[in-house]
Amino acid sequence: MxxxxxxxxxxxxxxxxxxxxxxxxxxxxxxxxxxxxxxxxxxxxxxxxxxxxxxxxxxxxxxxxxxxxxxxxxxxxxxxxxxxxxxxxxxxxxxxxxxxxxxxxxxxxxxxxxxxxxxxxxxxxxxxxxxxxxxxxxxxxxxxxxxxxxxxxxxxxLPLNYKGLLQRWCLQKMECIPKYEVIQEDKAFPRYLVGVKINGKIVAYGEGPNKKKAEQAAARQAWEALVAENHRPH
CATH class of the missing domain: 1.10.1520.10 (Ribonuclease III domain)
Structure with a gap:
């Protein structure tokens, strides 16, 4: 060396x-x-x-x-x-x-x-x-x-990039990429409700003062639910 x-x-x-x-x-x-x-x-x-x-x-x-x-x-x-x-x-x-x-x-x-x-x-x-x-x-x-x-x-x-975690999980387990859709938008408040779709189906929702935070919240809900389901004893 x-x-x-x-x-x-x-x-x-x-x-x-x-x-x-x-x-x-x-x-x-x-x-x-x-x-x-x-x-x-x-x-x-x-x-x-x-x-x-x-x-x-x-x-x-x-x-x-x-x-x-x-x-x-x-x-x-x-x-x-x-x-x-x-x-x-x-x-x-x-x-x-x-x-x-x-x-x-x-x-x-x-x-x-x-x-x-x-x-x-x-x-x-x-x-x-x-x-x-x-x-x-x-x-x-x-x-x-x-x-x-x-x-x-x-x-x-903390904090984690749940969108990144969810995307990697989806690519590895389901060979797809999650999509995000604004369900409700209140610009006066402001408040956004976003749904995250996997294979075309909404699997979780998230709220936040902007779209970015709402997407992270939705990704966290989806990721935690999916991983918990994956680890559930059969």
Whole structure:
């Protein structure tokens, strides 16, 4: 590794509050698949897969011990907090995008700012800490440091872009994009009532002082209802 790259790894280790025994784990975690440029070699895909499970455990652990709520609510919150958008927000807090190794194409297209890339890199880094330390407790300390700078996870994850969450969910689960329709409009008040349609059917409504906020409110109602239904025991 070059001296500059080693220096960058040290800066990231400071942000994580963890010193790697084998820095190669961290180096691999930061290598996006585009950096291979079609060649054989290691990238962070496998570590991302592991880190996804560890992050999920951390969030479930936090929710279980901090909230006396039913399973459906816990599942809903876990899905929200482990979402691409939320993890990207955590990644930006430690400026993770500046450490990622990308291919030329991704570099030119602004890959360092993409939620998908920095959220998956965060999961890969968590996976690397888990493998390097061999301990969930050691990894948990890192996660607490980067997730819990505020009083609790709620402060980190509010407000959320529910329109973005709903669109990703619809694309993944139903292969469609939600549409928004103004149902009522009172410009004197002002107050808007918006309905959100999925496959042509209105599934939720939202109100707000402008269309943007009303759409976010409708998206939140729809997303929470759909995800809760998806997690309901059969």
């Amino acid at each position: 070059s001296g500059q790259f080693c220096e960058n790894l040290s800066r990231l280790e400071e942000k994580l509050g963890y010193k790697f025994r084998d820095p190669k784990w961290l180096e691999t975690a930061l290598k996006h698949k585009s950096a291979l440029e079609g060649r054989d070699g290691e990238c962070n895909d496998k570590l991302e897969w592991l880190g996804d499970a560890v992050v999920g455990l951390f969030i479930a652990d936090y929710l279980f011990y901090n909230y006396d709520k039913p399973r459906s609510w816990l599942s809903l919150m876990k899905s929200k907090w482990a979402s691409e958008e939320c993890l990207a927000r955590v990644a930006r807090r430690i400026d993770l995008g500046s450490f990622v190794k990308l291919g030329k194409g991704e570099e030119k297209s602004g890959g360092r700012e993409k939620d998908s890339i920095i959220s998956s890199t965060l999961e890969a880094v968590v996976g690397a800490v888990f493998v390097d330390s061999g301990s969930y407790e050691a990894t948990k300390k890192v996660l607490e440091k980067i997730f819990l700078k505020e009083e609790s996870l709620e402060f980190l994850f």
